[in-house]
Amino acid sequence: MQTVKMVITGPFNAGKTEFIRSVSEIEVVSTERKITDTSSRIKKETTVAMDFGRITVDNDLVLYLFGTPGQKRFDFMWEILSEGMLGFIVLVDSTRPETFREARQILDVFRTYADTPYVVAANKQDLADAWPVEDLRIALKIHPGVKVLPCVATDKESVKKVLLELLYSILETVPE
Amino acid sequence: MALKGNLRDFSTTQLLNLIHLARKTGALTIQVPSGVTSLFFREGKLVYAATSGQDGHLTSMLARAGRLTEEQARGIRQHAADRSDKELAMLLISAGYLSQRDIVDSVRRDILETVYGLFAWSDGLFHFEPNRLPSEDVITVSIDLENIILEGSRRMKEWERLKDELPDLNMALKFTDRPQTQLRNINLTVDEWRVISYINPRNSIKQIAQRIGMDEFQIRKLVYGLLQVGLVEIVEPEGLPPKQPPVTEMVSRSPAAKRSVIHKLINRIKRL
Ligand SMILES: Nc1nc2c(ncn2[C@@H]2O[C@H](COP(=O)(O)OP(=O)(O)OP(=O)(O)O)[C@@H](O)[C@H]2O)c(=O)[nH]1
Ligand SMILES: [Mg+2]
Numbered sequence: 001m002q003t004v005k006m007v008i009t010g011p012f013n014a015g016k017t018e019f020i021r022s023v024s025e026i027e028v029v030s031t032e033r034k035i036t037d038t039s040s041r042i043k044k045e046t047t048v049a050m051d052f053g054r055i056t057v058d059n060d061l062v063l064y065l066f067g068t069p070g071q072k073r074f075d076f077m078w079e080i081l082s083e084g085m086l087g088f089i090v091l092v093d094s095t096r097p098e099t100f101r102e103a104r105q106i107l108d109v110f111r112t113y114a115d116t117p118y119v120v121a122a123n124k125q126d127l128a129d130a131w132p133v134e135d136l137r138i139a140l141k142i143h144p145g146v147k148v149l150p151c152v153a154t155d156k157e158s159v160k161k162v163l164l165e166l167l168y169s170i171l172e173t174v175p176e
Numbered sequence: 177m178a179l180k181g182n183l184r185d186f187s188t189t190q191l192l193n194l195i196h197l198a199r200k201t202g203a204l205t206i207q208v209p210s211g212v213t214s215l216f217f218r219e220g221k222l223v224y225a226a227t228s229g230q231d232g233h234l235t236s237m238l239a240r241a242g243r244l245t246e247e248q249a250r251g252i253r254q255h256a257a258d259r260s261d262k263e264l265a266m267l268l269i270s271a272g273y274l275s276q277r278d279i280v281d282s283v284r285r286d287i288l289e290t291v292y293g294l295f296a297w298s299d300g301l302f303h304f305e306p307n308r309l310p311s312e313d314v315i316t317v318s319i320d321l322e323n324i325i326l327e328g329s330r331r332m333k334e335w336e337r338l339k340d341e342l343p344d345l346n347m348a349l350k351f352t353d354r355p356q357t358q359l360r361n362i363n364l365t366v367d368e369w370r371v372i373s374y375i376n377p378r379n380s381i382k383q384i385a386q387r388i389g390m391d392e393f394q395i396r397k398l399v400y401g402l403l404q405v406g407l408v409e410i411v412e413p414e415g416l417p418p419k420q421p422p423v424t425e426m427v428s429r430s431p432a433a434k435r436s437v438i439h440k441l442i443n444r445i446k447r448l
Contacts, residue, residue: 004437023448057444061437076264086438097181101340129178138194139186144353156448163445171438175431 005064010091011099015069015123015153022159024053082113094122094130117169121151121162181302189328196321203308208300223316225290234261257424258283260313295331329401338396345382348413377414
């Protein structure tokens, strides 16, 4: 039995839990807590340690999706979660430019953990205030070779597309 | 889809850079305590600026540029109240008062003053309206944004933001592979040239600063400008021992086995 994993990261409230929930075959094991500090004005629950979703391929292969906790004070979890990952996805809330700088920093940190492929998902593209994908690419200074994809984490088809694009990028790094 | 936010999170310099790289056409409106300013762009070039705090009539621009006295300006405004800026310009030129060059230079100068005025603010709401251009009546110019972006970075005073944008001075710099900006189009200061002459993945930013005797604030500010204008990018310095890849089940497998795993995952996700 082989297990592989992908990590879904990004700033607080980017939609990581929602993203995993949309495709996981198990109820996402989310270690959510009620928020007690000032962030509670933005949302009621946040992921504390991690989210955990699963997609079974066959009897021998299982894909795990790990979502990182959004709040900074839990970032000691990141490196642990990223160990051995196949690739990672940086989710960005496209409607909140105040989080772009942090998204970029998270991306840089994850790149130092492992030299694995990654994609950037411009989430919440269904909202009127969302920045266009190509503007986000520039705002976050994403390298031309890295995919920046439109995403709506609440929509399963959209999430599937992001996961597939990451897998295609991973495939490109494995020699024939 | 909207491009909006606050300068706290995305500065004027960054906005101009975005408009430059994406070659946008439209109006950027910024609300700062001194008033509301609208900048207009065509394909990534600045063509016009208007600000609530200032009279944008051509005669006022010419007066500010010293081409007309206040009195002359007032006189012309009274006599030609119903004329558009363009018509007025034609009249002034054909009457031999001013050359076309004088007029374009004055408008240009006024627009630049307006943009530079924005760099003083680090807080203020902005939004971008695609494809909105100034009225047909006004005189537009076409100004490349690179030099404005660099000037904006030079005027930056916020230490905190510089630290956020450039957290680690142990990183190195390299020229971007596909620069959108060409060196010959931009006006660099002597200090900027000095830094550029040391750009090499082997030199950390810190080493460059030491070499040319700049303090941390100066080098951050300067590198920030070069980054904003898209000339350089940050890279890991060369010569460090390579990072060990994590040893996992996947890594230890043969490429063929890996490919087969990835294909299985792809097929599974497609069927979800
Ligand atoms: N409209 C819209 N809302 C979304 C989308 N994705 C997530 N949301 C909403 O955004 C909020 C945050 O989503 P979460 O999935 O909790 O975000 P998170 O990244 O797990 O947040 P933390 O764990 O606190 O860091 C929730 O209210 C979601 O319902 C999207 O694509 N579109
Ligand atoms: Mg969460």
